[in-house]
Amino acid sequence: MKKLTTMVMAGVMASGPALADLVIPDLSYRTGAYAAGGIPFSDGYQDYFNMLNQRDGGVGGEMFRIIECETAYNTERGVECYEATKGEGALVYQPLSTGITYQLIPRATADGIPLHTMGYGRTSAANGEIFSNVFNYPANYWDGASVIINALLDENDGSLEGQKIVLLYHNSAYGREPIRTLEVLSEQHGFELVQLAVDHPGQEQGNQWLTIRRERPDYVIMWGWGVMNQVAVQEAANIRFPMENFIGNWWAGAEHDVIPAGDAANGYRALNMNGLGDMPVFADIQTHVHDAGLAAGDGSNLGSVLYTRGMYAAMLAAEAIRVAQEMHGVAAITPAMMRDGMEALEMTAARMEELGAPGIGPEFSVSCSDHGGTGMAAMQQWNASEQEWVTLTDFIAPDDAVTQPLIEEDSAMFAAENGIEARDCAM
Numbered sequence: 001m002k003k004l005t006t007m008v009m010a011g012v013m014a015s016g017p018a019l020a021d022l023v024i025p026d027l028s029y030r031t032g033a034y035a036a037g038g039i040p041f042s043d044g045y046q047d048y049f050n051m052l053n054q055r056d057g058g059v060g061g062e063m064f065r066i067i068e069c070e071t072a073y074n075t076e077r078g079v080e081c082y083e084a085t086k087g088e089g090a091l092v093y094q095p096l097s098t099g100i101t102y103q104l105i106p107r108a109t110a111d112g113i114p115l116h117t118m119g120y121g122r123t124s125a126a127n128g129e130i131f132s133n134v135f136n137y138p139a140n141y142w143d144g145a146s147v148i149i150n151a152l153l154d155e156n157d158g159s160l161e162g163q164k165i166v167l168l169y170h171n172s173a174y175g176r177e178p179i180r181t182l183e184v185l186s187e188q189h190g191f192e193l194v195q196l197a198v199d200h201p202g203q204e205q206g207n208q209w210l211t212i213r214r215e216r217p218d219y220v221i222m223w224g225w226g227v228m229n230q231v232a233v234q235e236a237a238n239i240r241f242p243m244e245n246f247i248g249n250w251w252a253g254a255e256h257d258v259i260p261a262g263d264a265a266n267g268y269r270a271l272n273m274n275g276l277g278d279m280p281v282f283a284d285i286q287t288h289v290h291d292a293g294l295a296a297g298d299g300s301n302l303g304s305v306l307y308t309r310g311m312y313a314a315m316l317a318a319e320a321i322r323v324a325q326e327m328h329g330v331a332a333i334t335p336a337m338m339r340d341g342m343e344a345l346e347m348t349a350a351r352m353e354e355l356g357a358p359g360i361g362p363e364f365s366v367s368c369s370d371h372g373g374t375g376m377a378a379m380q381q382w383n384a385s386e387q388e389w390v391t392l393t394d395f396i397a398p399d400d401a402v403t404q405p406l407i408e409e410d411s412a413m414f415a416a417e418n419g420i421e422a423r424d425c426a427m
Contacts (some may be wrong), residue, residue, distance in 0.1 A: 023067065025090045026094070047311065052099075073226075079107070113276045135342050138374060138375070143372070244267040274308050279308075315357060
């Protein structure tokens with residue numbers, strides 16, 4: 001713990017003005033098997049806050065102070081980082097790990113600090129009546145599973161009857177999240193669901209792809225992260241699986257997932273919860289952060305899928321802070337006030353335009369009962385010759401008639417197990 005605390009304090013000292021009042025911990029992972037995904041997200045997350053500091057003097061006259069703590073995507077280290085940094089006045093945590101999130105939900109709730117688990121974590125945390133301090137807007141895992149099936153229904157004239165779909169998933173709490181939803185959708189739409197687990201870190205997949213070659217599915221859906229994604233794309237190419245029928249979730253659709261396979265990755269598809277493109281906000285980050293020598297990383301990730309997502313997460317946090325400041329009439333808000341701001345957040349197309357990020361996400365609003373947003377995501381496809389992701393669709397809605405009962409069921413179970421009385425959001 002001594003070594004961890006020293007590292008955390010070094011991050012505090014190096015991260016910004018000592019008197020900053022808006023404290024944002026960054027539970028990053030720049031080392032280990034999942035660093036390829038952790039690095040660009042963290043770079044985007046930190047760079048946006050630093051851009052606001054340099055360009056605008058923070059938010060509401062209060063500067064941000066970023067505390068980075070390395071978790072290596074390890075749950076125990078993630079909890080240690082939380083305990084070591086929460087006393088600094090942390091306003092919100094973005095763990096970027098389902099395993100860490102599961103452990104932090106009771107701790108952060110007891111401490112009155114909000115969690116933003118954007119597109120990951122415990123899916124049923126979308127129910128704000130039970131999970132008062134946890135938010136997973138703009139979408140969650142069950143939304144993602146439903147969006148993929150809706151996209152496949154659309155390209156198959158509304159029917160998947162008799163088709164076979166493989167779920168290739170990381171054998172962890174993260175990877176197992178979509179199973180229940182896909183099982184329900186399988187029953188509803190008449191497709192056969194085959195489940196294949198891949199153990200951490202995901203480098204050994206030979207047996208799974210032998211099974212896929214034998215089963216000859218119509219589609220493979222991947223719930224992967226880190227090196228697992230790279231290996232899977234290469235294995236799919238090795239057995240000549242049609243790449244356009246291989247679809248990753250939004251954590252299996254970054255540049256580093258496909259570039260190692262070269263031209264063989266061409267046509268691979270994946271979800272994305274955030275838009276892509278040359279947004280004006282990137283120019284501001286380049287000018288005020290990168291050109292000023294203040295970048296969180298080496299600058300090479302600017303505009304990439306996960307850099308953009310990290311920046312989007314920071315943007316949503318900054319907007320919630322603005323809302324909280326207006327609600328409570330103070331600039332130096334507390335974690336409790338931050339929670340209020342997150343619960344009253346509304347992202348409109350006009351506001352995203354004002355922020356220099358048009359189309360970075362779907363319009364959504366948060367409320368006492370709904371901490372999950374609209375659940376919409378777009379489909380993108382890898383163009384190997386141009387080395388870029390091409391957005392194929394508008395943001396697609398999930399099937400709420402399927403996902404909402406599952407959220408209610410799981411959150412009710414969590415409440416019963418933990419003696420939680422649901423909030424009355426009608427008041």
